[in-house]
Amino acid sequence: MNTTTDFLGHPKGLFVCFATEMWERFSYYGMRALLIFYLTQHWEFTDSASYLIYAAYTSLVYITPVFGGILADQILGSKKAVTYGAVLLVLGHTGMAIESNVQIFYISLALIVAGVGFLKPNISTMVGSLYKEGDPRRDSGFTIFYMGINIGAFSASLLCGWLGQTFGWSYGFGAAGIGMLLGLLIFLWGQKYLEGLAEPPSEKYSHITYGFSYEKWAYISGLAMVLVSWFLVQNQQVVQNLLSGFGAIFIAAWLLYALFKCPPQERDRLIAVGVLILFSLIFWALFEQAGSSLNILTDRGVDRTVFGYEVPASMFQSLNAGFIFTIAPLFAMLWISLSKRGMEPSTPIKFAMGLIFVGLGFLVLVFGMQSSSGIQTGLIWIVLIYLLHTIGELCLSPVGLSSVTKLSPQRIVGFMMGMWFFASAAGNFVAGKIAQATSSGEAGLVGETFSISQKVAFIDVYTSVGLISIGCGLFLMIITPILKKLMHGAS
Numbered sequence: 001m002n003t004t005t006d007f008l009g010h011p012k013g014l015f016v017c018f019a020t021e022m023w024e025r026f027s028y029y030g031m032r033a034l035l036i037f038y039l040t041q042h043w044e045f046t047d048s049a050s051y052l053i054y055a056a057y058t059s060l061v062y063i064t065p066v067f068g069g070i071l072a073d074q075i076l077g078s079k080k081a082v083t084y085g086a087v088l089l090v091l092g093h094t095g096m097a098i099e100s101n102v103q104i105f106y107i108s109l110a111l112i113v114a115g116v117g118f119l120k121p122n123i124s125t126m127v128g129s130l131y132k133e134g135d136p137r138r139d140s141g142f143t144i145f146y147m148g149i150n151i152g153a154f155s156a157s158l159l160c161g162w163l164g165q166t167f168g169w170s171y172g173f174g175a176a177g178i179g180m181l182l183g184l185l186i187f188l189w190g191q192k193y194l195e196g197l198a199e200p201p202s203e204k205y206s207h208i209t210y211g212f213s214y215e216k217w218a219y220i221s222g223l224a225m226v227l228v229s230w231f232l233v234q235n236q237q238v239v240q241n242l243l244s245g246f247g248a249i250f251i252a253a254w255l256l257y258a259l260f261k262c263p264p265q266e267r268d269r270l271i272a273v274g275v276l277i278l279f280s281l282i283f284w285a286l287f288e289q290a291g292s293s294l295n296i297l298t299d300r301g302v303d304r305t306v307f308g309y310e311v312p313a314s315m316f317q318s319l320n321a322g323f324i325f326t327i328a329p330l331f332a333m334l335w336i337s338l339s340k341r342g343m344e345p346s347t348p349i350k351f352a353m354g355l356i357f358v359g360l361g362f363l364v365l366v367f368g369m370q371s372s373s374g375i376q377t378g379l380i381w382i383v384l385i386y387l388l389h390t391i392g393e394l395c396l397s398p399v400g401l402s403s404v405t406k407l408s409p410q411r412i413v414g415f416m417m418g419m420w421f422f423a424s425a426a427g428n429f430v431a432g433k434i435a436q437a438t439s440s441g442e443a444g445l446v447g448e449t450f451s452i453s454q455k456v457a458f459i460d461v462y463t464s465v466g467l468i469s470i471g472c473g474l475f476l477m478i479i480t481p482i483l484k485k486l487m488h489g490a491s
Contacts, residue, residue: 010141014130021123021152022151024120025148028156031173033160055432066121087184089111093108093173096108157314243425254274280400282427284423353473355469358388359469361385361392
C-alpha cells in the first residue's frame with residue numbers, strides 16, 4: 001500500500017472519482033426529476049408527447065456510453081473522455097436553465113446525452129484501474145463509489161425538485177448545472193491523484209489523418225453524437241425503429257453465435273444470460289415509470305400535504321435512493337447469511353423476485369387508488385410503490401452485470417455487455433409507450449386538474465402491468481431449473 005497516495009485506506013483518486021460521479025449524478029437526477037413537468041407545464045406538450053420525448057432521451061442515455069467507452073479505450077483514455085463529457089454536461093445543464101427557446105431545450109438534452117456517454121462508462125473504468133488485480137480493497141472501493149451515485153441522486157431530487165417547482169425551472173436546472181460544474185472542477189483539480197492510470201492507451205491519439213489528430217477526431221465524433229441526439233429526441237419514431245432494428249440484429253447475432261460458434265457449455269451459458277437480459281428489459285420498462293407516468297400521477301392525483309405543506313411531486317424521486325441507503329446493507333447481510341446456510345437464491349430466482357416486487361408495487365398503488373374516498377390518493381401508497389420497486393431493483397440490478405461477466409465467453413463479453421445496456425435502453429423506450437397508455441386523450445396541458453378518466457386510465461394500466469410483471473416473475477421461477485442447468489454451476 002502506498003501511504004503517500006492513500007486516504008482512509010484507499011487511493012486518493014477514488015475520492016476524486018467519487019466526488020465527480022456524485023455531482024454528475026446530482027445534475028442528471030436533478031434534471032430528471034423535473035423533466036416531465038417541464039415538458040407538460042412549461043412547454044405545454046401533451047402527456048402523450050411528453051412521455052415519448054422523455055423515453056427517447058432516457059433511451060439515448062443508455063446507448064451513448066457504448067460509443068464513449070470505445071473512443072476512450074481506443075484514443076482518448078479515461079481522463080480526457082471524462083473531462084470532455086463533463087464539459088458537454090455543464091453546457092447542457094446551462095442550456096436547460098434557459099427557458100426562451102424550445103430548440104435550445106432540445107440541443108441541451110442532446111449535450112447531456114453525449115456528455116453522459118463520455119463520462120459515465122469511463123469514470124467507472126477509472127475506479128477499477130486504481131486497484132491492482134487481486135487487491136482486496138477493490139470491492140470496498142466500488143461500494144464507496146456507488147454510494148456517491150446514490151448521494152447525488154437523493155440530494156438532487158430534493159434540492160433541484162424543490163427549487164424548480166417552487167421558484168422556477170431555471171433555479172432547479174441551474175442548481176443541477178452548478179453541481180456538474182463543481183464535479184468538473186473537482187476532477188480537474190484531482191487529476192494528480194489518478195497516478196497516470198487514465199492516460200490515452202497509446203500515442204495513436206496524436207496521429208494525423210485528414211488534417212486532424214485522432215484526438216480531435218474523437219472530439220468531433222462527440223459533437224456528431226450531439227447532433228444525432230438532437231435529431232433523435234425530436235423524432236421518437238426514428239428512435240423506436242432504430243431500437244427495433246438493432247434489437248433484432250442483437251438477438252440474431254446472439255443466437256447464431258451461441259448455436260454455431262460455441263462449444264456446448266459456452267452455448268448453454270450464453271443462452272441462459274440472453275434469457276435473463278430479455279427479462280431485464282421487462283423490469284426496466286416498468287421500473288422506469290418513476291420519472292414519467294408515476295411522476296405525473298404523484299403531481300395530479302396524490303394528496304401531497306404533509307403538516308400543512310404541499311410537497312413538490314418531483315421531490316418524491318428521492319425515495320428510491322433513500323431506500324437504497326437504508327435497505328441495501330440489509331440485503332447484503334441477508335445474501336451473506338443465506339449463502340452461509342447454502343440457501344442464497346440463484347441469479348434467475350433473484351431476477352424473478354425483482355419482477356414480482358415491481359409488479360406488487362403497481363398492484364399496491366392500484367389498491368390505494370381504488371380504496372381512496374375521493375379522486376386524490378393518499379401519500380402512503382406512493383411511498384409503498386417506491387419501497388417495493390427499490391426492493392425489486394436490489395434483487396435484480398446488482399446481479400445483472402455480474403451474471404453477464406460470469407456467463408459470457410470472455411471473447412464476446414463486451415458484446416453481451418452492450419446487449420445488457422441495449423436492453424436497458426429499449427426498456428426505457430417501452431416505458432414511454434406504457435406511460436402513454438395512462439394519458440387520457442390530450443390531457444396534460446397547463447392548468448388541467450386530475451380527472452376521473454385519468455384515474456381510471458392509471459388504474460387500468462397499472463393493474464395490467466402489475467399482473468404481467470408478476471406473471472413474468474412466476475414464469476421465470478418455473479423455468480429456473482432449466483436455466484440453472486444451462487448455467488453449469490455459474491449461478
